[in-house]
Amino acid sequence: MWDFKRFGTAILTLLLASVLAVLAFGADRDTGFSDVDAGAWYAEAVQYCEERELMSGVAASSFAPEGTLTRAQLVTVLYRMEGSPAVTGDDDFSDTDEGKWYSPAVIWAARQGLVSGYGNGLFGVNDPVTQEQLALIFQRYSDAPVTKGIPGFSGTSAPATRAQAAAALMACALAGEQPETLAQAEESRVLAVYFSNTGNTEGIAEHLQAILSAELYCITPETAYTAADLDYTDDSSRANREQANAAARPAISGSVEDMEQYDVVFLGYPIWHGQAPRIISTFLESYDFSGKTIVPFCTSGSSPIGSSAENLHSLAPDADWLEGRRFSGGASYETVEDWISELDLPKTAETGREGGTAMLNISVNGRTLTASLADNSSAQAFRELLAEGPLTVSMSDYANMEKVGALGRSLPANDEQIHTQAGDIILYQGNQITVYYGANSWNLTRLGKIDGIAAQELKDILGGGDVEMTFSLA
Ligand SMILES: Cc1cc2nc3c(=O)[nH]c(=O)nc-3n(C[C@H](O)[C@H](O)[C@H](O)COP(=O)(O)O)c2cc1C
Structure with a gap:
């Protein structure tokens, strides 16, 4: 999600002024909608959203600017604006259905903490969005x-109204296009990149996404491979010709947004005649990987990873390449999890945090987890609090991403923009403690981090409802 706070009100004021200026004076052409007058204050915003396929008309020539939009429609436009990232699983709302047009958007929005429903398990798919919402x-x-x-x-x-929603979307999108206002991830981030035609490699990448809270990036060829292109029994098929030509560099459509923010890049490909497809070479030559850790993995019918990964090293010589691993197509979540637990990943990729020492025990639902404390005055104050004895906190579930409860006293805050990962222990509003099992992005104070726990494992331990957690010094 985009982060504006740190850039201060000056940029924001400028931005809002420029958006309003565009809204006021920018429209002097045919809008394409009979109910959107070119001089209307929302004309530019409507066109902006329509051109980028964020919002479309309600009919061929009608936008219905004064009409309303539903909660499902609103999360869908935001999801589109975010590039429709892949999501897995289901949401926890009782009034949403699986496999609907809105399903990925609702799951994504709930996980991002954008919507939490009405508190009674209802999302309100068809309810009109209020201005407040x-x-x-x-x-x-x-x-x-x-x-x-x-x-x-x-x-x-x-x-x-739909016009107001379009204006908000445009303001948001224009703000995101200002290079200074693009969020720089403050956490160490993991990117799971894959190329996959029949879904095998994609499946492994999705496990990585779930286990490591990784961002997913699919290498999409500019020209998709047809079944004939992939016919490995035909010497003249596209794939076979490319593999036979070391200089082949099939073009990629699109690119990774802000590759700089990632510390660890998992790189997945199918084995084609013992090697990585040439499009992987195109990918590696497209970015600067210096200082990053690359973890190759592949799927194949039967071949081992062989020399396929090592042969890629020269294309990103400044990266730290870990040993690769071959999977069969249907490798399970647990298999991938076991592999990750054996990898020597940089500390930040496993825990999302550098520094700190294992100093906490957290008992919850019959399990004891260890955690490290952050290096700030808030964590220090929390440590002093625990020095008085173990602290049991009643915690409730919030927004499918965290357990939160009252500490019973206030600690000093050190708020910063944080993109949470599973296991983050956070101080919220100075007097509430939160343990995250999902992703959020907010101004928060870091207290610590549960050591080496996978997102799914933590979710399983915490369960879906209220829990009691006992924090104590180790
Ligand atoms: C052109 C081509 C060449 C292949 N060469 C091999 C090979 O040398 N060894 C092997 O075990 N499998 C080979 N395969 C099978 C793929 O590696 C395997 O099906 C892989 O899991 C496909 O991944 P995907 O579903 O992510 O595209 C080849 C497939 C294609 C299309």
Whole structure:
């Protein structure tokens, strides 16, 4: 999600002013919608959203600017704006169905903490979005008051109009296009890159995504491979010709957004005649991998990884290459998890944090987990609190991403923009302690991190409801 807070109000004010200027004066052409007058304050925003396929009309020539949009539609446009990242699993709402057009967006939005439903397990798929909800969801998404200044916007429980939603989206998107305002991930991040035509390698990459809270990136060829292209029995098939030509570099469509933020790159490919497909060479030559750790993996019918990974080293010579691993197509989550636990990943990839020492025990649901304390005055104060004796906190589940409960006293805050990962122990609003098992992005204070735990394992231990956690010094 985009992070604006750190860039201060000056940039934001400039930005809002420029968006409003565009909204006011930018439209003097045919909008393509009979109900969107070129001079209307929202005309530019409507066109902006339509051109980028963020929002479309309600009919061929009608946008219905004064119409409402549903909660499912709103999360869907935000999901599109985020590039429709792959999601797995299901959401926990009782009024949503699996496999619907809105399903990936709702799962994504819930995991990002953008929506938490009405608190009774209901999401409200078809409920019109109120202005209040629109403001809150955008605030959570962009960390900026992008609805401020939108004509007719009061932030109340009145329904938001489609025109207002388009204006907020455009403000948000334009802000994201300002290079200075793009969020730099503050955490060590893992990217799971894969090339896959029949889904085998993709399946492994998705396990990595779930286990390591990794971002997923699919290498998409500019020209997709047809079944005939992949016919390895035909010497003249596209794949076979490419493999026979060491200089072949099939073009890739799109690119990794901000590769710089990643410390560890898992790189997955199918074995083609004992080697990585040439498109993997294209990928490696497209970025600077110096200082990054690359972990190759592959799937194959039967061949081992062989020399395929080592032959890639010269294409990213400044990376730290770990030994690769071959999987069969249907390798399980547990198999991938076992592999990761044996890897010598940089500390930050496993724990999302450098420094700190194992100093905490956390007992929950019959299990005892160890954790490290962060290096700040908040963690120090928490340690002093625990020096008085173990502390049991009643914690409730929030937004499918965290357990949160009252500490019973306030600790000093050291808020910073944090992209949470599973196992993060966070101080919220100075007096609440939170253990994350999912991703969020917010201004939070880091207290520590549960050691070496996978997201799914932590989720299983914590369960879906209220828990008691006892924190004590180790
Ligand atoms: C052109 C081509 C060449 C292949 N060469 C090999 C090979 O040398 N050894 C092997 O075990 N499998 C080989 N395979 C099978 C793939 O490695 C295997 O099906 C892989 O899991 C496909 O991954 P994907 O589903 O992610 O595309 C080849 C497949 C293709 C299309």
